[in-house]
Amino acid sequence: MMKTADLRDLAAWIMLTDAPAPDLSPESAKKADFLNRHGQNLKKQIEDAASREEAVLIIDLVSEEPGSGFNAELTERAGERMKAAAAALAGAIGAEKIIVAAPEDISWAPEGAEIVRLECSPVLREDSALFHILETGELRSCPLDRAFPSQGYKGLPTVTVGAEDLLRLCAMAEPGYTETKIVIIRTGDGASVAEVPTGTTVGELLKAAGADAPKGVLAGGVTGTFTRNPESCAIGTGSMFDSVRAFGEKDCMADQTARLMKQALDLSCRKCVLCREGSWHMAEIFKGITEGKGKKEDLDMVMDIGPLITAGAFCSFGQNMAACAVSSVECNREELLTHIVKKKCPAGVCSAFSKKTYVIDPAKCTACGDCIDECDEMAIEGKRKFIHMIDQDMCTSCGKCVSACDEEAIVVNNGSVKVPKKLTKVGKF
Numbered sequence: 001m002m003k004t005a006d007l008r009d010l011a012a013w014i015m016l017t018d019a020p021a022p023d024l025s026p027e028s029a030k031k032a033d034f035l036n037r038h039g040q041n042l043k044k045q046i047e048d049a050a051s052r053e054e055a056v057l058i059i060d061l062v063s064e065e066p067g068s069g070f071n072a073e074l075t076e077r078a079g080e081r082m083k084a085a086a087a088a089l090a091g092a093i094g095a096e097k098i099i100v101a102a103p104e105d106i107s108w109a110p111e112g113a114e115i116v117r118l119e120c121s122p123v124l125r126e127d128s129a130l131f132h133i134l135e136t137g138e139l140r141s142c143p144l145d146r147a148f149p150s151q152g153y154k155g156l157p158t159v160t161v162g163a164e165d166l167l168r169l170c171a172m173a174e175p176g177y178t179e180t181k182i183v184i185i186r187t188g189d190g191a192s193v194a195e196v197p198t199g200t201t202v203g204e205l206l207k208a209a210g211a212d213a214p215k216g217v218l219a220g221g222v223t224g225t226f227t228r229n230p231e232s233c234a235i236g237t238g239s240m241f242d243s244v245r246a247f248g249e250k251d252c253m254a255d256q257t258a259r260l261m262k263q264a265l266d267l268s269c270r271k272c273v274l275c276r277e278g279s280w281h282m283a284e285i286f287k288g289i290t291e292g293k294g295k296k297e298d299l300d301m302v303m304d305i306g307p308l309i310t311a312g313a314f315c316s317f318g319q320n321m322a323a324c325a326v327s328s329v330e331c332n333r334e335e336l337l338t339h340i341v342k343k344k345c346p347a348g349v350c351s352a353f354s355k356k357t358y359v360i361d362p363a364k365c366t367a368c369g370d371c372i373d374e375c376d377e378m379a380i381e382g383k384r385k386f387i388h389m390i391d392q393d394m395c396t397s398c399g400k401c402v403s404a405c406d407e408e409a410i411v412v413n414n415g416s417v418k419v420p421k422k423l424t425k426v427g428k429f
């Protein structure tokens with residue numbers, strides 16, 4: 001089948017696992033994750049490309065969660081080893097063209113490879129979006145137009161591999177291969193990298209990283225999922241587990257979700273209406289919650305439209321980003337409601353809730369009017385003999401008026417100062 005075979009006969013022809021592992025216990029199934037699923041798809045792609053002419057090999061170093069640094073980490077660890085794997089793969093399929101899509105120049109590109117600089121991930125791991133952007137320079141996902149197993153770049157038989165696939169191929173070529181997964185673990189203290197057997201739980205991983213009792217956990221990024229129970233969430237070889245993030249008391253879950261949904265909006269190729277409109281709505285809803293404009297119904301809206309987007313989006317990106325929003329509401333509902341109902345950000349992150357509220361103490365104001373000239377925002381209302389008032393919608397909390405008042409009537413309200421709702425005569429409130 002293979003045109004040339006090296007790297008231990010292409011890792012003993014992807015470990016010869018055509019059939020599922022004979023022992024189908026949950027533990028065994030988890031540990032044979034790559035070989036049973038992704039590895040088998042890759043095997044079919046290789047088989048198909050090897051049997052046809054004009055095969056293309058694409059090494060995709062851009063499809064990752066924004067800011068995860070996952071591919072850079074792997075490249076630094078083992079660029080040269082990956083080069084050997086890429087050469088073996090190119091030989092196996094008789095590749096007539098090798099393309100490396102990378103955010104920057106790399107030193108280990110296979111001989112003759114064309115390096116295409118792409119700054120960011122095209123719709124994450126959606127291969128058809130990668131093909132389209134390589135072909136046309138435009139971001140567009142066309143998963144329904146591509147035929148399995150290997151119709152890809154310019155309609156040619158294409159094998160697409162990421163950095164981790166190449167590294168895994170190297171590991172398979174060595175004796176005693178056991179399936180592992182490299183994971184970047186982010187906690188409040190920084191990031192660390194671990195290589196763990198698949199089947200390890202997210203809980204075990206976080207414990208080893210010193211994050212025993214996080215208030216929230218996100219497996220993956222914008223297409224990942226928040227989980228309430230990291231002990232029952234087992235590391236598989238899927239991209240969702242490239243990174244695991246533990247959140248502490250200083251993190252705001254509304255703010256974190258709003259950032260993820262903004263990424264979703266930016267990353268969507270906008271081809272299908274459910275993802276295009278849905279990512280906009282999700283981004284607006286969570287942004288509104290961080291800005292103090294959230295309503296309880298917003299959470300119901302996420303729970304209602306999320307599954308619809310997941311069911312109807314054309315590709316896995318749209319499906320998963322909606323599921324990510326839903327998982328945030330499921331796992332972080334209480335904190336989101338604190339923003340919505342109590343107008344508070346428990347982590348003190350959302351600036352909308354930390355704005356100082358300046359008020360004029362009606363017991364002290366003599367209606368002299370000195371403060372009015374000091375306010376550039378024209379937020380102070382008042383007239384002769386009437387207690388002056390600050391319009392909270394116009395006030396930017398700059399505090400300039402405080403020093404203009406000789407009566408020390410302008411104060412930050414901690415809840416103890418009652419103010420009139422309309423202009424009231426001095427001494428009558």
Ligand code: SF4
Pocket residue numbers: 123141142267268269270271272273275276313314315316317318319
């Ligand atoms: S789900 Fe989103 S990313 Fe995928 S094709 Fe539709 S618009 Fe594009």
Ligand code: SF4
Pocket residue numbers: 360364365366367368369370371372382388404405406407408409410
């Ligand atoms: S400067 Fe002070 S006393 Fe004079 S109107 Fe303003 S708040 Fe009242």
Ligand code: SF4
Pocket residue numbers: 358374375376377378379380390394395396397398399400401402
């Ligand atoms: S705090 Fe600033 S914006 Fe607000 S009323 Fe005073 S001067 Fe105007």
